Amino acid sequence: MVKSTVIGAVAAVLATLCPPGQSVHYGGTLTLAGSADIDHLDTASGYYGPTFVLERAYSRQLVTAPASRDVSQASAIVADIAAEVPTQANGGVSKDGKTYTFHIKPGVDWDAPSGRRQVTAQDEVLGIKRLCNPAVGAGALQYFTDTIVGMKAFCDGFAKVTPDIPSIARYIQGNTIAGVRAVNDRTVVFQLVQAIPDFLDIMALTFASPAPREYLKYLPDSADFRQHVISDGPYRITGYTANKEITLGRNPAWNPRTDQVRKAYVDGIHVEEGLNQQQTFDAITGGAADSQWDVPPPSAQLGALAAAHDPRLEVMDVGLLEPYVAINIISPNNNGATSNVLVRQALEYAVNKADEINVIGGPNIAQTTCQILAPSSGAYQPFCLYPSTNDQGDPDKAKQLLAQAGYPNGLTLKMIHGDAGTQPAVAKSLQTALARAGITLQLTQVPRSDFYPKYMSNADYARQGAWDIAAVNWRPDWLGDNARTYLSPLLDGSGYTANSPTFGNDYGFYNSSVTNGLLQQAFSSPDRTTANNLFHQAEVQALTDAAVIPMGHQFAVYLHTTALHNANWYPNGVIDPTNVWLDPKH
Structure with missing residues (x-):
């Protein structure tokens, strides 16, 4: 019943989301084949191309970059869970360029264990605080410590905390970042050390994702955490076996009317790991997989595919x-x-x-x-x-x-x-x-x-x-x-x-x-x-x-079958799984 409701909602908005002049199809399972596992499932620390593929499916940010083959379009930051991109014209950016105010859309919900729940400004504050946790911190923490008032002081203090669940929760709940403030449930304000021309680019990174309060119950990105990832995107993780496979299905809490970026054509995503480079290539060319996960074709085949301008190879x-x-x-x-x-x-x-x-x-x-x-x-x-x-x-x-x-x-x-x-x-x-x-x-x-x-x-x-x-x-x-x-x-x-x-x-x-x-x-x-x-x-x-x-x-190269369509690859150099569709009989 829930799945039918979600698919119906997708169909209802499909006309406004489909690429012009193309006949799309929704349904089926996108199968990705490759070698290794993700680096992290926690958005606070994930910093690896294949990880970005999955994060696009189960996480959202205040703002994001759209999937497009047009570099200028892919560089143009758009609203995601924020109601609009803050600018000086709409009052979201102060005249001195040092204050950014984001308003979160109603209807952007977590698929929480207790039931769907609105993503809040407090969740965004928690997401930023978790970046410098002493267990598994962010790979590019300096983006935030260099730009946000009080972030470095907060992180310096966090670095001294014992990396266990109660100590991390106490520090997060007992300390604030001077430059990150939830004004109310749906308004969050960032104060910057100076005007930062690329601050919106930083906020579009998955590092800047909000975090649900349930994450305080787990050690960041621990094995236990990886079994309890909570989604606000169109898909949720339904199965994770380290170094073997990852499965995602539709998230019943996702409302497509709040998401103009992710089209969610396929019903699910299946990542098959443990294959070598040749096995991955054979799986794709033989039709057992739709596209690559983490390894490109072997060098000899890669060179030949590129020289022939094979349409299955995205360059x-x-x-x-x-x-x-x-x-x-x-x-x-x-x-x-x-x-x-x-x-x-x-x-x-x-x-x-x-x-x-x-x-x-x-x-x-x-x-x-x-x-x-x-x-x-x-x-x-x-x-x-x-x-x-x-x-x-x-x-x-x-x-x-x-x-x-x-x-x-x-x-x-x-x-x-x-x-x-x-x-x-x-x-x-x-x-x-x-x-x-x-x-x-x-x-x-x-x-x-x-x-x-x-x-x-x-x-x-x-x-x-x-x-x-x-x-x-x-x-x-x-x-x-x-x-x-x-x-x-x-x-x-x-x-x-x-x-x-x-x-x-x-x-x-x-x-x-x-x-x-x-x-x-x-x-x-x-x-x-x-x-x-x-x-x-x-x-x-x-x-x-x-x-x-x-x-x-x-x-960057990406091999896929002819049954996969709309393989748009910006902004992260790999296909956006929320925007591809498969042939109806595939």
Whole structure:
């Protein structure tokens, strides 16, 4: 009875939601196939492309970015659970740009255990407070601590709290964030440290999702939490088995009339995990799955599909920095070799970027790069500090720098990598390239599902020297003027100490007062031009310090069957599962 009501409501508004000139179909189950699990189901900490796919289905934010193939449209923030996007014209933004007021729509409900319940301003305040919980905090916490009045002080205090359920609940209930206030049940106000031009982009992230009060009963993102996720989106999690499968069905508390972004054509979503790259490809091309979950096609097939412009392969320019090499600056190995800028600069010259591009699928999929920022970023200015012929590296220059650093006979480094996708091949390519410069690379393979959440996000492994370098990737959190989304998470170490439990996405703890200062100036700049020039200076400084090794800007790729339609992939570079539909007989 409930399901019929929900489908009827969807049908009632379908005419206003369907893409013009297209015949759509609702119903069926969207099947995604892939290798690894999500990093987190808790929106406070989820920070992984496949996780964003599911979060789009079961969570909502005050504002969001629409799914569109048009970059300008996908960059235009729209209202989600807020009644409207706050502006100075409608009174939602103060004249000085430092106060944002959001009014929550009536009828946006939680699928709570006790029954459907209105999402409130207090829920939004709770969602923001949970971001810096000491158990599993947000991956890009600095977006919020840099912008919201009192957020850093609140988080500094939270960091001292014992990471257990009662201690976390007491701190949240007994402390406030000066700049986040629920005026009434449906009005929440944010006070900023200064006018922030991209604050709405930050608030569109799933980190900024409201949280129901029931979440205080669970340790954030614990195994118990993952069995009790509460939805305010069109789908709810109906089953979760770690590293095996995730299922979602329609959420009976979702009212499509309150949601102009998620169309919810399919009845359910099924994620099948545990497949390798070839098995995933075979499942999709054989019709057993509708699209990929987390791993792209194998490199040989990927290159062929891209060259043939196969309509089943979505190729998307979202400014993806992949691969790049994170360098563990605090590793104790080799008497702290990687803390020496000359060693890190030697690594910049030693890598063979051209070979890495071939390994991941060839020039139809990626282009070599000297930079962190992609050409699509508003702050991009081309430069190259470590040039080489045909981007194949300069092992002689690398040897020279190693000798100057005190390693005339080379050295041995450790690299950790995942066991799926292109990670093993990328690691082998790096091992071969570095050997030319006298650097022996010891490879350690770990499960893909553990690579980021267990190893890269846990600062203990960096401090212990479990790894010296790692090939990772980065997808910007929004489009256009988005230098903050690259440089703040990857390079700003000011929010951490050498003893922090995590360094966020600054995996190797690069922490330069010069770079941090330039970034802070950029964050506080009143206009985009000044900010983008400062972002460029920060990028140059970080690469002079050889903080990371950019190797390629890759197109995001997504393989699906011909039975899947409307695979719009902005804003997060993967398809929006709430906007696809399947052939009627599929």
